[in-house]
Amino acid sequence: MTKHIRNHSLSNDEVQRYSRQLILSEFGVHAQERLKDSSALIIGCGGLGSPAALYLASSGLGRLGLVDHDNVDISNLHRQIIHRETTIGKTKVESAQITCLQINSSLKIDTYNQLLTYENIMPIVKQYDVILDCTDNVITRYLINDACVLCQKPLVSASVIRLEGQLSVWNYIEKNGPCYRCLYPQAPPEETVSTCSDVGVLGPVCGTLGSLQALEAIKIVTKIGDVLSNRMLLVDGLSMNFRTIKLRNRQTTCAVCGTNPTIINQPSPPPMNQCSNDQPCRKNLLNRNERITANDLSKSNLSSFIIDVRPEHELNIAQFDNSFHLPMDRLLYKNDDEQLRNELRTNIENNQQIIIVCRRGNDSQLAVRRLKELLSDIDNIDEKIKDLEGGFQAWHTDVDSTFPLY
Ligand SMILES: Nc1ncnc2c1ncn2[C@@H]1O[C@H](COP(=O)(O)OP(=O)(O)OP(=O)(O)O)[C@@H](O)[C@H]1O
Numbered sequence: 001m002t003k004h005i006r007n008h009s010l011s012n013d014e015v016q017r018y019s020r021q022l023i024l025s026e027f028g029v030h031a032q033e034r035l036k037d038s039s040a041l042i043i044g045c046g047g048l049g050s051p052a053a054l055y056l057a058s059s060g061l062g063r064l065g066l067v068d069h070d071n072v073d074i075s076n077l078h079r080q081i082i083h084r085e086t087t088i089g090k091t092k093v094e095s096a097q098i099t100c101l102q103i104n105s106s107l108k109i110d111t112y113n114q115l116l117t118y119e120n121i122m123p124i125v126k127q128y129d130v131i132l133d134c135t136d137n138v139i140t141r142y143l144i145n146d147a148c149v150l151c152q153k154p155l156v157s158a159s160v161i162r163l164e165g166q167l168s169v170w171n172y173i174e175k176n177g178p179c180y181r182c183l184y185p186q187a188p189p190e191e192t193v194s195t196c197s198d199v200g201v202l203g204p205v206c207g208t209l210g211s212l213q214a215l216e217a218i219k220i221v222t223k224i225g226d227v228l229s230n231r232m233l234l235v236d237g238l239s240m241n242f243r244t245i246k247l248r249n250r251q252t253t254c255a256v257c258g259t260n261p262t263i264i265n266q267p268s269p270p271p272m273n274q275c276s277n278d279q280p281c282r283k284n285l286l287n288r289n290e291r292i293t294a295n296d297l298s299k300s301n302l303s304s305f306i307i308d309v310r311p312e313h314e315l316n317i318a319q320f321d322n323s324f325h326l327p328m329d330r331l332l333y334k335n336d337d338e339q340l341r342n343e344l345r346t347n348i349e350n351n352q353q354i355i356i357v358c359r360r361g362n363d364s365q366l367a368v369r370r371l372k373e374l375l376s377d378i379d380n381i382d383e384k385i386k387d388l389e390g391g392f393q394a395w396h397t398d399v400d401s402t403f404p405l406y
């Protein structure tokens with residue numbers, strides 16, 4: 001029998017398992033070997049991290065690090081496709097690890113069930129060849145960027161909101177590409193940035209962007225193709241438009257990757273006024289006496305005129321009986337003050353307290369401020385108008401658990 005020779009170190013099982021990518025002329029056995037010798041760190045096992053981890057686990061990557069401080073919740077399952085009904089309540093990293101190993105038991109997985117901060121990020125990032133930012137908040141985005149520059153690691157970063165997504169590779173030294181800070185030197189205030197839990201997101205948009213993150217990570221470690229450095233992909237799922245824009249180059253003035261960096265050795269702590277984790281910032285615009293808790297409202301003997309300031313489509317989920325609907329868009333931008341004032345004056349009775357309610361108790365505070373101006377000629381308006389602290393979520397938790405939580 002003629003002996004065969006082979007020009008690689010893959011086992012027959014591996015050849016069979018990865019055959020469909022081995023026969024790609026752009027990939028082949030040597031890229032597969034490089035993939036097996038490589039490691040990737042996925043930070044955030046949510047909407048983006050789920051598909052990214054699934055594709056990296058199945059592709060034959062050697063080692064995968066998974067970071068997340070959160071536990072699986074039922075509201076995650078519509079998009080965080082690595083988790084299962086059976087893993088609700090488990091840590092996200094454990095849940096993700098279980099699924100990855102079911103797909104590919106040869107994968108080595110390290111899990112970090114922790115919130116990454118400027119104090120603990122460096123030793124973790126250092127160990128991996130490529131980093132994937134699959135998180136959802138501004139502070140962590142800067143933190144990961146700075147750590148990747150300081151540890152000289154390429155960073156594959158994506159974000160999604162509503163039906164839109166963005167993808168780019170930062171700090172790709174091979175192309176002398178920019179870091180995230182070169183483009184956006186300062187973090188915007190947290191409260192100006194929308195999050196998925198504020199405005200929503202559709203699962204397949206996360207699936208698309210997270211899968212593309214895995215693709216870029218594979219290209220980086222196997223050294224194939226043209227990496228998305230110095231460019232950004234913009235995806236609009238509603239119109240199904242994909243376009244790539246050119247980004248500006250690495251900046252010599254950049255605080256972390258420039259010629260005289262101010263961020264050295266380790267990322268800097270976030271400014272004091274920023275939220276310290278990925279929980280949505282709770283606004284605190286009003287004084288105590290301008291707010292009413294869900295408990296107090298439920299026990300109040302006063303007749304209440306309820307103004308619901310959520311957008312129209314959210315009313316379909318559930319609403320209070322007999323509430324007056326005044327969406328924030330109308331209140332802030334419509335410019336129909338006179339008509340609105342008349343509508344409110346004819347509906348509000350003299351002895352009524354006016355309660356403003358929204359989903360979580362942020363918009364309602366802005367609305368109280370605005371309505372106090374608009375209705376300044378109503379007697380004692382300052383004492384009459386209050387926002388429901390914590391909104392419908394607090395109502396669900398503290399008063400009526402049959403009101404759906406969303
Ligand atoms: N600093 C951080 N350290 C570790 N994990 C983080 C950090 N910041 C964000 N994450 C994780 O990144 C993931 C982001 O994913 P995603 O926004 O889809 O999930 P989510 O936070 O569960 O969403 P929702 O806002 O709907 O509850 C989350 O699982 C979150 O816990």
Ligand SMILES: [Zn+2]
Nearest residue numbers: 179182254257
């Ligand atoms: Zn930079």
